[in-house]
Structure formats: structure tokens, C-alpha cells
Amino acid sequence: MVIPPWIINPYGDIDETNVIIQEELTELSTNEEFKVQFKNGYQQFWLQNNIPVTYPVLSNIARIFLISSPSSYLVESGFSAVTNLLTKKETDWTSLAEVI
Numbered sequence: 001m002v003i004p005p006w007i008i009n010p011y012g013d014i015d016e017t018n019v020i021i022q023e024e025l026t027e028l029s030t031n032e033e034f035k036v037q038f039k040n041g042y043q044q045f046w047l048q049n050n051i052p053v054t055y056p057v058l059s060n061i062a063r064i065f066l067i068s069s070p071s072s073y074l075v076e077s078g079f080s081a082v083t084n085l086l087t088k089k090e091t092d093w094t095s096l097a098e099v100i
Helices: 019-029 032-040 042-046 056-099
Strands: none
Touching: 019 056, 032 042, 042 056
């Protein structure tokens, strides 16, 4: 999966063939309020609440790319958490058995 460069840096050079995306990127590049918020990182930038209202086409495309990646991370994190819990329980039971 190739992430469009404008998702990672919407304030860079606009090299997009879709006219609607081009228009929204041009509007976004002149919006100083959003430019300041972009300094927090592109993931947080695209997932904030006011982006879909102001730039609906860009937001929908960006969310597709950004939400698909964290889902595998969340699954792996969940498995790690369960493994840690099970390992901790075994350690607790072992130390309890040593006391008795």
C-alpha cells in the first residue's frame, strides 16, 4: 500500500491529478490555523475533528490510509498485553508457592 505524499506532507508540492483533491489541498495550504496544528504530526493532524468538516475529500482518503495501519498494531498490542498478563499470573503463583 502506497500512501500518497500529500497525506504525510499536505504543505509540500501538490502533484495530484484529481481536481477536487487539488482544490482542497490548495485551500489547506493557505490555512494558517491548520498549518500550526500540523506540527504535532500528520497522524494527529488528519484525525482531528474539524478536518472532515473543512476538507471532507482529503479527510476520507487520509483516514482510509491511517486507520488501516494502526489496526494491525492494535491487534499485536492486544496479544502482547494478554501474554504479559498470563506471564505475570504464572510469576505470582510461583512466588506464592515459594512462600507456602
